[in-house]
Amino acid sequence: MECNDSRIFNTSNPITYAVIERLFEFKYYYSKVHPMLSLLLCVLGLLANGVHILVLTRPRMRHSSVHTVLVCIAISDIGTMTSYLTYILRYEFYHNLEGYSYIWALFLKCHAMLSIALHAITLYLVVLMAFIRLSAMKISTSQWLDHSRALVSALTIAILVFIFCVPTLLAHQILETQREVDLSGFYFLYSVGFSDMMKKNHCFLMKGNLWLTGIFLKVIPCALLFIFTIALIGKLRENNEKRKILIKEERARRRGDLTTYMLLLMVTVFLCTELPQGILAILNAIYTTQISQYVYSNLADVLDVFSLINCFVAFLVYCFTSSKYRQTLFGLLPLTKIPYSGVSTRQGTLKLTSTQDRKGVIQRYNSLEVTNHAEIPLVLSERPNSAQPLTDF
Structure with missing residues (x-):
């Protein structure tokens, strides 16, 4: 696509030329493994998110606002992976250089929009989840703890994002590539390309769409996620310090730190995969021709894999x-559907099936603690891990 815009790369420079050449070589070699890698990620992702929804919709889990948002995230991710799995199977494993039927060309046009919209919805829902968690930590009676309010917010986000993605749908058009004759008469083959409307006036509308996608669907949600997560981590540390002063329990501090580290991991993964794509989209809006030809065309498959991850x-x-999630997940497994009781210890919960066994473990444990002069109280719980603080996020 030639838009007669500014140049960011000086292709006459030997170093720049060598880097661009390496990008093309990378695309050549990576394209051989990308279809199978994407297929594996899609299949595993569909299974994981199916289990995720199954667990979060159990009676003991479904009335949490955070869990409601997580279900919406899982549904969005299932839509993303279903669309991409269909794309991989039809356009990678059964690729046709001559073109496709009109139905498959229409799917390809919709896939270009769906892949952006669904992933943007996931990103904004993660922002919503961080906001709900922060609100709940500040005010224990926050209205955002109502799961119906969370559901309405998630649906509103989905509608707004799809509206923002309408220009992406209009940016592509179905093109006739070939006309053939067989025994039944004429038939046509089609492909998808950029619409003539978007390429007019030096790609003015195309650049506007790229600005819209890069800023509103990538950069802004990443910035919000970063801000809310920093605030959430600060609130977690503040609560941990208060807990240490009140109960002087080292274990509470360590578990709070674990939650903090997992939150950092989550935001880091999203920022590392989404923020560069937003920056690339903005660069593509400024230097459309070269970024599209030299960067996006060579790294598109890698960016797709990041989205699948x-x-x-x-x-x-x-x-x-x-821990509550793990207990519910294990309870859904056929082999674990047995009467459950447990002994909560610092190391976790011991599953026991009889009163005699439970008493025996308690006696052995207490005798061991006396021998070691430990000061860890042993708690016999009516439900698993009842002595452990519940972490929902």
């Missing part, structure tokens, strides 16, 4: 940070 983040973080 982000679809796992919520599931993995919640598995590591919420």
